[in-house]
Amino acid sequence: MPKKKRRWALTPKQWTLWGAFLTPLIIMTVYFAYRQMAPFGSSSLLTVDLGQQYVDFFAYLRRTILHDPSAIFYSFSNGLGGEMVGNWAYYLLSPLNLLLLFFPGASLTSGIFLITVLKYGLAGLSFGWLLLKVTKQDGLMAITFATAYALMGWAIANQLNIMWLDALVLLPLIFYGLIQLMTTGHWKPYIVWLPIMLVVNYYMAYMICLFLILAFIWLAADKFTTWRRLAVQTGRFALASLVSGALAAAVLLPTWWSLTQSKAQYTVQTFKWRFEFFPLKTLSKFFLGSFNFDQMPSGPANIFIGALALLGALFFFVDRRVALRSRLAAGVVTVFLALSTCVQPLDLLWHAGQFPVWYPYRFSFVICFWLIWLAAQTLTLDFRPGPIAISLVTLVVALGCYYVETNLKAFKYLKPNQFWLGILFVVFALMLATFPFKKHWTYPLMIFVIGVTEVTTNAYLDLNNISYVSQSEYGNYTAELQRLVNKTQQADKGFYRIGKTFLRTKGDAFQTGFNGGSVFSSALPKATPTFMGHIGVPDGDGFVEYSNGTLLTDSLLNMKYYFKDKQLSGALSGSSMLPASSNKADLADYRIVGQDHWATRYQNPYALPMGYAASNQILTLKNTTADPAQYQANWLAALTGNSQDQHLFTAENFNQVAFQNINQQSKITGAMLQKKDLLKPGSITLTFKPKDNAAYYLTMGSTVNPQNATFTLNGKSLAQYPTYRNTVIVSAADHAKGQSIKLTIQLKKGSLWLQNFTLYRLDTTRLKQATTQLKQHPWRLTQQSNRKFSGTVTATAKSPVLNTSIPYSQGWHATVNGHAAKTYKTVGMFTAVKLRPGTNHVTLAYWPPFLNLGLIISGATLLLVCGWWLVSVRRRR
Secondary structure, three states, rough: OOOOOOOOOHHHHHHHHHHHHHHHHHHHHHHHHOOOOOOOOOOOOOOOHHHHHHHHHHHHHHHHHHHHHHOOOEEEEOOEEEHHHHHHHHHHHOOHHHHHHHHOOOHHHHHHHHHHHHHHHHHHHHHHHHHHHHOOOOOOHHHHHHHHHHHOHHHHHOOOOOOOOHHHHHHHHHHHHHHHHHHHOOHHHHHHHHHHHHOHHHHHHHHHHHHHHHHHHHHHHHOOOOOHHHHHHHHHHHHHHHHHHHOOOOOOOOOHHHHOOOOHHHHHOOOOOOOOOOHHHHHHOOOOOOOOHEEEOOOOOOOOOOOOHHHHHHHHOOOOHHHHHHHHHHHHHHHHHHOOOOEHHHHHOOOOOOOOOOOOOOHHHHHHHHHHHHHHHHHOOOOOOOHHHHHHHHHHHHHHHHHHHOOHHHOOOOOOOHHHHHHHHHHHHHHOOOOOOOOOHHHHHHHHHHHHHHHHHHHHHHOOOOOEEHHHHHHHHHHHHHHHHHHHHHHOOOOOOEEEEOOOOOOHHHOOOOOOOOOOOOOOOOOHHHHHHHHHOOEEEEEEEEOOOOOOHHHHHHHHOOEEOOOHHHHOOOOOOOOEOOOOOOHHHHHEEEOOEEEEEEOOOOOOOOEEEHHHHHHHOOOOOOOOHHHHHHHHHHHHHHHHHHOOEEOOOOOOEEEEOOOOOOOOOEEEEEEEEEEEEEEEEEEEEOOOOOOEEEOOOOOOOOOEEEEEOOEOOOEEEEOOOEEEEEEEOOOOOOOOOEEEEEEOOOEEEOOOOOEEEEOOOHHHHHHHHHOOEEEEEEEEEEEEEEEEEEEOOOOOOOEEEEEEEOEEEEEEEOEEEEEEEEEEEEEEEEEEOEEEEEEEEEEEOOOOHHHHHHHHHHHHHHHHHHHHHHOOO
C-alpha cells in the first residue's frame, strides 16, 4: 500500500515561503540578541528618532486605545494641543502596531523589537511570494533574493524609522497587483493592496505611486502587443489607481488638510537643475558596511543589495532572452532612478517638494526593489550568458570598483577592509552567475550561502556603527515621570497643563499621558513653532520644547503644575535620571505640593483656567515686536484691556561686567565679543543684584547658544535646550533680593555676538493683579475631554470674549447658548468666541476637517466596487 503523506509536511512552495519569512527574521533576531536588545538584555532598539519621537507615539497609541478614546482625533499631549489624524496616518496605522497593546510601560521596547523583526520577515515573505507567482525562482534561490530584499541597505539604515518598513512588505504585493492588472485585467489585488498602503503610510505610498508609473512604463513595453491593448491597459491603470485613492479617502482627505497646516507649508517653491553631488559617488553604497551615523543626516542613497542582485540586474540588460524593447524600457526606468539620487529636482519630486531633514533619499527602497526584481528574472537556472555579455558586465563592474578604490579616502563611511571584502563577494557572485552547471543541487545552496552571508555581514557592520538608548535609561525615566503624573492627576481631576524642568524627549507628554507644551512631530502645524518662537521658547519646523516658560506664559497657558528635578549632592551629584532642560529660578513663586527622591512637584498660583472672559482687544492684537518679553506683555495687555500691562517687563542694567581675554565693551546687548588671544580661554562675567524679590529673566538671541558658548549661573551650569532659532527667554533669578547673581559666558570660538542679550525684571505685583482680573469670569466646565469642552462663562461689557488656550483649528466648532458661533484666532494661535453680556453656555467640540467627506467618498466607492464585483460574479455563473 502507498504511504500516506504526513499532514504537517510542507509543499515546495510552502517551504520556500517559510524560508523567505524566517531567514531575515532569524538573522535580525540573532543580531539584536547579540547586541542585548530588550527583551534579551540591557539595551534597546531606541535610537535617534525612534528613541526621541516614535516610542512616545506608540505609548500614546496604547493609552488612547485602552484608556482614552477621546484623544484619537485630538490630543493636548500634542504640544499645547493638536489634531491627531496626521500623526496616525504617518506614524501609527500599521496593523502590526496593535501588538504593542500587550507591552505596557518599560516593556514597550520589547514590543518595538517584535514588530521590527516581524516587518523584516514579512518583507522577505511578500517578495518571495511575488517571485513564486511571476518568475521561475523557487527554493533556495527565491529565499536568497527575498532575504536580499528584506535586508537591503535602505531597510538596515532606516529600521529606526519603523513606520516606513511597511512599504517593504506591501510593495511586492502592489507590484503583483499591477502585473495582474496589465496582463489579465484582474483588478482586485491592485485595489486591495494599494489602498492599504495609502492608509498605512501615505508618505511611503506616495513614493510607491511614483514608482508604479515607472513600472507601468516598463510593463507596457514588456507586454506590448497592440496599441489598442496599450490604451485599454492605460485606462485600466488610471481608473484602478483613482479607485484605490477613493477607497483610502477617509484617511487621505483629513490627512491632506493636516499637511496644509504643517509640512506642506515648507514645500520648496523654486529649485535648480543641478547635481547634489558627483553621481558616481553613489557607487560606494553598493559595498557592504557603507553606512554609519554620519550618513543619517546626509550622504548618498542607501542602495546596498548584495553583489548577486547587483550583477543579476546588470546581466538583465544583456540577456537576449528578454525582448530588446523590454530592456530599453528598463534602462530608461533605471536611468531615471539613478538620476533621482543626485539631481535636485528629481530628489524633490520623490520627497513631495521638500528636502528631507535627515534620512536622505528615502525613496531608495524602490531602487533596491527594482534592481533585485531585474536580478531575480535573470539569474534563473537556465541562464547562460555568452562571452560578450560576461565581458560587458565584468567591464562595468571593474570600472565601478576602480572608481571606488581610487577615491576610497573620500568615503569615510567605507573602510578599506570592507571594500576588499566586497570585492571578494563580487568575484564569488560573478563566478556563480556565469557558472555553466546550474542544475546540480549544490548550485542553489552556494547562491544561498554567498547571498545571505553578504547581506547579513552588511547588516552587522552597518548597525554596529549605531549607538542605542539603554533599557534602564528609558525605563527608569519613564517610570519616575509616570509616578509624578499619576500623583498629580489623582489629586486634581481638572483640565490643566503640566510643565517640567527636565527632558528625555519632547514627546514626554505622549509617553506618560499629560497635557504639556512640547512635541516633536512631522505633522506639527506651522502656527505652533511660530507662536513659541514669539514667546521665547525653543522651536523648529517639527518641534517645540516648552522649557523656557515665564511666570506670565505659565499663567496664560494654564501650566498649573510643574515638575522640577532635584539637584543631588555628594556621590550622586550629576547622576540624576531626569536630565535638566531648564533651571527655572521663578519656581520660587510656586507652592510645593509633593516630592520624592528625584523630583519636586509645584502648583502655580497664577495659572488661568482653560478659558475665561477677556477684553475684545485680543481679537485685533498684531505682533509688532521680535522681543519675547515685550510680546508676552502685549499679549497680556490685550487680554486685560489695560495698556499699563504692556510694561510688565522692564530692562535692567548689570551691576558689574568683567572681561577675560576679551576686548572691553561699553554696551552688552548686541556686542560682538572677540578673543584677544585665540589660543587662550575667553569669558565674560556679568553680575546683577536684585533690589526686590521679583522674577528676573535674560533674553538670548539664536547666536548665544550652547554650540558657541558655555553658560554658568552662580557656579552651576545653566541648563538650556540647545537648539533654538529665535530669541529665547531664560529664568535667571527670583526671590533673590540683595543676592549677587553671576552669569559667566565662556566662548567656544574666537568670537560671539550677544544678539538680543538683555536682562529683564518682571513686575510680579502687576502680574498678580492681571491674573486676578482674568480669573473673575472663568469658563466653568461641566464637560471636558480631549475633543469637547462645555460649560458656562459670564461676559461683561469690558470682557465680551471667551479667550481659551486651545490652539485654533477649523476642526473646532463652537455653540453659544445652543446656537452655532464663529471662532476667532488670537495671537495667531488660540481659539476665542465672542459673547453677549451675561451668562453664556459655550461648547467647543472638535471633528477633523474633511473626515466626513472622506468617509462618504470611501463608503460610496466601496459600495460601487462591491456591486461591480457581485455583478461580474453573477455574469460568470
